[in-house]
Amino acid sequence: MTDLPAQKADLKSILSTPARVDNSEGMSYLQSVPRRIVTLYIPLSIIVIILLFPFYWMGLTAIKPDDQLLDLDRYNPFWTWNPTFKHIHKLLFESYYPHWLWNTMYVAIGATVLSIIASVLAAYAIVRLRYKGANVVGGLIFLAYLVPPSILFIPLATVVFQYGLFDSPLALILTYPTILIPFSTWLLMGYFKTIPFELEECALIDGASRWQILIKIVLPLAIPGLISAFIFCFTLCWNEFIYALTFLQSTPNKTVPVAIVNEFVDGDIYRWGSLMAGALCGSLPLVILYAFFVEHYVSAMTGAVKE
């Protein structure tokens, strides 16, 4: 804070514009530019480069010709001048990849829709109906969030087998909600709490039933929360691995993450191109979805934590 005097000239302008609401600039004028470069921009860019490098590498490998992939001496590995779509073509037309993508999508949407319906009802009941023991049930649901899938997959495998769901996408659609419901219930409880109580009281006086209130008043007002819950659940489903690995067996039925790990790793020295193409194509749908709904993602993540 030694470089204060340099900014003295600003004093007059500050005095002449009283009650400036936007204080986003804050005290950053206290820092000089070189200091900001050292303390802010350099560390930040190092971290961001490390965080994004694997994706660059993934994308680059997916479009590099095979001979360049393995010959690190003649070609600079960090760039390629003759990209090829061979790997992606092989992926889309000579493997089950489209099947796997479809399976993943189907399972993710099915499980997400089921969980959102169940969570909307549960969250509304806990927050607004306040039946006897609602707080206890809310706490139990939070505890359910802390039960990790890696403890549950062994007994769940026997349960899935008993119900005759083994090797069927339905097994995943029915088991994923155990991960999603606790999360989205807590998220939606937070949203429902922010909806003014008076709206519901008015509707009750007008003779609306609880069901009508939920459908016609609460849900339209909670749409941002619903979108957050939906895309976050969708991402969690897409990302889930251990249940899909345990419950699915036949190759065409698998989801993208499991299939890539199990089917593409065949010891072929030229496998890297198609492996990375598979990883890239499996990540792109989520990244595109994310690009459109960044704010919803962030509010979903932070919302569930803040509760």
Place this chain on the structure above:
Amino acid sequence: MADIALAPRRAKTEIREATAWDKLRHNKNWLGFWFMVPAMAFLIFFLAYPLGLGIWLSFTDARIGRVGHYIGTENYEWLWDDSIFWLSVFNTLLYTSIASAIKFAVGLYLALLLNERMPFKALLRAAVLIPFIVPTVLSALAFWWIFDSQFSIISWSLKHLGLITQNINFLGDSTWARICVIFANIWRGVPFVAITLLAGLQTVQPSLYEAATLDGASRWQMFRFITYPLLTPIIAVVMTFSVLFTFTDFQLIWAMTRGGPVNATHLMATLSYQRAIIAGQLGEGAAISSAMIPFLLAAIMVSWFGLQRRKWQQGESND
């Protein structure tokens, strides 16, 4: 709760008595019950029941395709003498403690950096979160390729910088393999910690920092006596989640090393998968995953109560 207040009075004045059907439809406890049915059905059938079943299985000799019989604590006695099991416990504790500590440090640092005013802030914040969005297995495959024994880009770069002469055998050497999986875990977890802590940082009043500057506080003092105390509640929650998910991690290890080399990266979750599903010993696998429960409870207790206490020490102003 207008309906609650009115319900008994209406019942008296109306001619028709409230039938059992009416009660089922309008009583708030019954209504609440109906609303809870779908969520509870899922959680009871696919979460609570398997949780109990898992503990029961750990006391049986069940295998795949064969119903188990009760054998007491034999599975646990067997594990007690199993050096691979203890190695996996050690690995899990090492993995969790190192990865969580670094995730916390780097995540907090990144959150503080992102909280500064700078150009392209929204874009940077969005870019930082991408590792969290992309499925773990797929980014683990990218790391598998980055850490390849022959064609690793890291080995290539270090060789061209003249720092090493031979390729590093990243995933083939026990120590390197541990470092690599821990690094990949940190890489994947930092965005979550950073973005959630950033949300917490944005609720801190700028006027507090202005007051501290007037009092002559250094930047470290501002962090230590303003930012950190105000952030402790959210740190407690974030770190509880982070520790929990790191401890039970499965997919990253499975995609990168499958527990190898010589079990150096076997976590309890991967070991239980290997024993239960691949080797078919459901009972033994269930015993390993049940053995995680006490550790998880301890982790939750420590991070929850340890940090929770500070939350009410500083009054009700935050949260």
